[in-house]
Amino acid sequence: MGRERLLHHATRRLLLLLPRSRGFSSSAGAAASSREPLHVCVVGSGPAGFYTADKMLKGHEEAQVDIIDRLPTPFGLVRSGVAPDHPETKIVVNQFSRVAANGRCSFYGNVTVGSDVSVSELQKIYDVVVLAYGAESDRSLGIPGEDLRGIHSAREFVWWYNGHPDMCNLAPDLQSTDSAVVLGQGNVALDVARILLRCTSELAATDIADYAFDALRGNTIRKVYLVGRRGPVQAACTAKELREILGLKNVRVCIKEADLVTSTADEEEIRNSRIQRRVYELLSKAATAHKGNISNDQKELHFVFFRRPIRFLPAEDGSTVDVVQLEKTCLKDGVAGKQVAVGTGEFEDLKCGLVLKSIGYKSLPVEGLPFDNYRGVVPNLKGRVLSSESENGTVESGLYVVGWLKRGPTGIVATNLHCAEETVCILLRFL
Amino acid sequence: MLSRISQFGARLLRENRAASYLPNSRSSYYRGQFSQHFAPAKNTLFSTTSNHDEDPQDKDKISVTFVNKDGTEQTISIPVGMSILEAAHENDIELEGACEGSLACSTCHVIVMDVKDYNKLEDPTDEENDMLDLAFGLTETSRLGCQVIAKPELDGMRVALPAATRNFAVDGFVPKPH
Numbered sequence A: 001m002g003r004e005r006l007l008h009h010a011t012r013r014l015l016l017l018l019p020r021s022r023g024f025s026s027s028a029g030a031a032a033s034s035r036e037p038l039h040v041c042v043v044g045s046g047p048a049g050f051y052t053a054d055k056m057l058k059g060h061e062e063a064q065v066d067i068i069d070r071l072p073t074p075f076g077l078v079r080s081g082v083a084p085d086h087p088e089t090k091i092v093v094n095q096f097s098r099v100a101a102n103g104r105c106s107f108y109g110n111v112t113v114g115s116d117v118s119v120s121e122l123q124k125i126y127d128v129v130v131l132a133y134g135a136e137s138d139r140s141l142g143i144p145g146e147d148l149r150g151i152h153s154a155r156e157f158v159w160w161y162n163g164h165p166d167m168c169n170l171a172p173d174l175q176s177t178d179s180a181v182v183l184g185q186g187n188v189a190l191d192v193a194r195i196l197l198r199c200t201s202e203l204a205a206t207d208i209a210d211y212a213f214d215a216l217r218g219n220t221i222r223k224v225y226l227v228g229r230r231g232p233v234q235a236a237c238t239a240k241e242l243r244e245i246l247g248l249k250n251v252r253v254c255i256k257e258a259d260l261v262t263s264t265a266d267e268e269e270i271r272n273s274r275i276q277r278r279v280y281e282l283l284s285k286a287a288t289a290h291k292g293n294i295s296n297d298q299k300e301l302h303f304v305f306f307r308r309p310i311r312f313l314p315a316e317d318g319s320t321v322d323v324v325q326l327e328k329t330c331l332k333d334g335v336a337g338k339q340v341a342v343g344t345g346e347f348e349d350l351k352c353g354l355v356l357k358s359i360g361y362k363s364l365p366v367e368g369l370p371f372d373n374y375r376g377v378v379p380n381l382k383g384r385v386l387s388s389e390s391e392n393g394t395v396e397s398g399l400y401v402v403g404w405l406k407r408g409p410t411g412i413v414a415t416n417l418h419c420a421e422e423t424v425c426i427l428l429r430f431l
Numbered sequence B: 001m002l003s004r005i006s007q008f009g010a011r012l013l014r015e016n017r018a019a020s021y022l023p024n025s026r027s028s029y030y031r032g033q034f035s036q037h038f039a040p041a042k043n044t045l046f047s048t049t050s051n052h053d054e055d056p057q058d059k060d061k062i063s064v065t066f067v068n069k070d071g072t073e074q075t076i077s078i079p080v081g082m083s084i085l086e087a088a089h090e091n092d093i094e095l096e097g098a099c100e101g102s103l104a105c106s107t108c109h110v111i112v113m114d115v116k117d118y119n120k121l122e123d124p125t126d127e128e129n130d131m132l133d134l135a136f137g138l139t140e141t142s143r144l145g146c147q148v149i150a151k152p153e154l155d156g157m158r159v160a161l162p163a164a165t166r167n168f169a170v171d172g173f174v175p176k177p178h
Helices: A002-015 A047-059 A076-080 A087-101 A119-125 A154-161 A187-197 A210-217 A239-246 A264-272 A274-289 A415-429 B002-019 B028-034 B084-090 B115-120 B126-132
Strands: A038-043 A063-068 A105-108 A128-131 A151-153 A179-183 A223-227 A251-255 A299-304 A307-314 A321-331 A341-351 A354-357 A384-386 A395-401 B061-067 B073-079 B109-112 B142-144 B157-160
Touching: A038 A047, A038 A119, A047 A063, A047 A076, A047 A087, A047 A415, A076 A087, A087 A105, A119 A128, A119 A395, A128 A415, A151 A154, A154 A187, A154 A210, A154 A354, A179 A187, A179 A341, A187 A223, A187 A239, A187 A299, A239 A274, A239 B126, A251 A274, A264 A274, A307 A341, A321 A354, A395 A415, B061 B084, B073 B084, B109 B115, B126 B142
Parallel strands: A038 A063, A038 A128, A063 A105, A128 A395, A151 A354, A179 A223, A179 A354, A223 A299, A251 A299, B061 B157
Antiparallel strands: A307 A321, A321 A341, A384 A395, B061 B073, B109 B142, B109 B157
16 A cells, blocks of 8 residues: 555655764865764654754754654645735745755655654654644533534634645535634634635635635625633734734624723733733724624624633534524633633523634644643653653653644744744753 | 044954955956945045044944844944844844744844834834734834844944743743833
């Protein structure tokens, strides 16, 4: 079978990289180097992997870095996560391409750690292994009806419109309903809402997957609800994305003024965080600006605050989602920055035919690797992998983590820059 | 006064070295590299102290010092109109620029060390502020390097590259109040 041939090929290529089979020639006249080549394997070719490779190459003259990825193409979420209408965010692949073009760096696609090759095999072949494979699963709500048809995670939907090979056949039904509910109010939630609401003429010039573009052209969704458990002060999105979605052509934004009332703790959060302050100001302005502008051919974007989903109810066919039952919440008298939403016992139903859950990504464990199921990360100390998350955890020599697998699935592309600097710095110290 | 003279002297030396690379029959290799940045020879190099009221510095270039994360410094000459990000890259200073100046990231974040210089800059646009929101180690005098354009009033400006802090917040960034 093709896959087996690929497996042998991949393993053979990797085995060829054993230190003893590699000559190291020093050019005449150059200072004699007494340092052995340092063979590094980076598992995962997204921003975390590439920034790590970049820092390794710059930080160690003899480093030879192999970046591997389970997909045939590199760049991780820059390719499959960044929205098609955000091409400037993808410019960073130019820098990553330059890293890969370095003579001491190689990229191997189609190699899956955990099936094609194990972590322990990598540890035998390489001096250092850095795990940068991110978070390819989702947090789940754990509520009834979550597996009804029409309910997808935002990650799946994003992978679908970005052409990720795992999701080409998702085939979300965008034509049997006029309402979509997005659970969550972070930037990924805004991305999926925006792609659903954007005029398809504006999507035509992007690198969105063809089949997704066709499906969106026939899309009957007219109302998108962005639902958050807490209030506008706690919304997880950032100003640029919010500004963009509030300015979408032909979309009426609906925000209840009552939701904008702030408590003392809210005020303190706004004072302490520049991001929260600017997000709150944008939402406040939007609430007043769109009042009274009702036009029938406009689509609607509703920001729904202080609601948490309790269950999904099916339509008459018994298998497709038809209603999200929401419970009103309020914020417990709490410390600024730690306000928690609690249910009030009041419920309401929201009719919809499509639900996208955008409540957070989650990393997947790999056989042979310690894993902290609660936090969804590989237990580590500043990037050095620990045998367990408990106090008795010991450091695993030569094994490191970087990126979402190290910190949890938050932050932007640039967050990985500093994360990689920390991991490489620690790595070089403990060589 | 003395420091001004030595500054001027250092400038003369730098430009003197550079002069040998100005386009002439033998240095055509450098023509492409330097010609767009260098003022014509007649303006720059060997003018002695003149009758002008101001320093007879080359008004087309300014001097900017980058303070690296490890405290080392690099002073470079930037032509008026060029962004300090572009100038940094041309001088191999380790200032990241993931989006190559498209206002889609915060990796070229620099800290303007003298508030007087900071105040000479044009106010950041909403778009720049959106990106600064996310910058690592944000301060009151932070700007994006791709938006700081060299102009004569900024001559002598010192900018620092933000140092990685020890406390690496789980969610990535905890910007200071601004």
